[in-house]
Amino acid sequence: MPSATNDVVELILADHRRMEELFRTLRSAEADRAAALREFSALLVAHSEAEEGEVYPALRRYKNVDGDDVDHGVHEHEEANEALLALLEVEDTRSEEWEEKLEELVTAVNHHVDEEERTLLNDTRENVADDRRAELGRAFREARAKHLDADCGSVDHVRELVG
Incomplete structure (x- = not known):
């Protein structure tokens, strides 16, 4: 996925927008759900793991970035993983149960995305220098790619994360 930017904020936002597109597809009865x-599962897990591995620890070191927001982000990743697992375990993509579990996942992820964009990402934009955001972006991109290559979105891996 070549991109013109390595800015970690822009890379995270691009993933968030892709997740929203995938939600629209997942809601469509005509789509290959x-x-x-x-794709969604792999993206969500790789994104969260890369944030927790590379971005969040670095942000904790900035006094103008709230450490509680970082901790809250990790907690919300756990909630999203639980909702993701519940959906992955539903076999029939046309069932009422699948629709219900999808909406629980959408709610969990959208809540996190909204909060993260309003708090952590705005704080990062304001308090972290461009060159440092680019360094973090490269680390985020590499970690994300490594997780994607390892099939991080598989139901077995998500079960391990939740377990």
């Missing part, structure tokens, strides 16, 4: 869910 199973394929969209595979």
